[in-house]
Amino acid sequence: MTASGCAHMANENENVSGVSPIDFLRTRSLANVVQHEIERMIVEREFTPNERINENALAQKLGVSRGPIREACSALAALGLIQVIPNRGFFVRELSEEEARDVTEARAYVFACMMMGVAEHATDKDVARLRALVDRMDKLAEAGEVSAYYPVNLEFHAELARMCGNTRLGQIYLGLARELHIQRYRALASGDVLDVSNREHRAILEAVAAHDQQKAFAAGRAHIVNGAMRTQRAMAILRQGT
Numbered sequence: 001m002t003a004s005g006c007a008h009m010a011n012e013n014e015n016v017s018g019v020s021p022i023d024f025l026r027t028r029s030l031a032n033v034v035q036h037e038i039e040r041m042i043v044e045r046e047f048t049p050n051e052r053i054n055e056n057a058l059a060q061k062l063g064v065s066r067g068p069i070r071e072a073c074s075a076l077a078a079l080g081l082i083q084v085i086p087n088r089g090f091f092v093r094e095l096s097e098e099e100a101r102d103v104t105e106a107r108a109y110v111f112a113c114m115m116m117g118v119a120e121h122a123t124d125k126d127v128a129r130l131r132a133l134v135d136r137m138d139k140l141a142e143a144g145e146v147s148a149y150y151p152v153n154l155e156f157h158a159e160l161a162r163m164c165g166n167t168r169l170g171q172i173y174l175g176l177a178r179e180l181h182i183q184r185y186r187a188l189a190s191g192d193v194l195d196v197s198n199r200e201h202r203a204i205l206e207a208v209a210a211h212d213q214q215k216a217f218a219a220g221r222a223h224i225v226n227g228a229m230r231t232q233r234a235m236a237i238l239r240q241g242t
Contacts, residue, residue, distance in 0.1 A: 035072035043185045049094030080179040107176040108224035115220030116213040117164035127209045141194035183231045190234035
């Protein structure tokens, strides 16, 4: 197709939607940025559970229009962090104890199975990547910097999902993990648990490096179960303080 043909098609698209393709992509990119910012605000308790998200106030705070706010909130609703109440708007979702327990149990077994896949498929390059992340978390744990530790922790788990050899399994795990974002962050922020968490990461790493699928399964499940217990303690402390 000629350049003039491409331009004509772009003009037709702009006429139909009222938005040029470039502006559409720019809006999509902006919505992704807004989504990450809202997610951070939820995790770090700038939004509280069950709080309604004021779209106008948030748009003003972030310096964007309401469009990217609504798109970001819709995406987070699909991921389980936000719920949509018809005729009322977007609200920060709070899992009930029963829901959190069910999600955690499912996550533990999915993660354990995923670790078997990682142990089977991981290359030397994959192991080196995981080791670099664990070493980095060791330094951050020593400094007690949970706000810096948590993103690396997420990256470590995302890398494991990528390496497991089964895209659908990895997607299921990441979806379950995302539902528990708030609880996981608060657990890591409560007391000196970063080094404990990373010792569990290192146990997973060593099992993967040895390509020991059974050991990887056990280490993976133990990490999620232990993390759930840390979450329970953190939530109990929060309830006592309110």
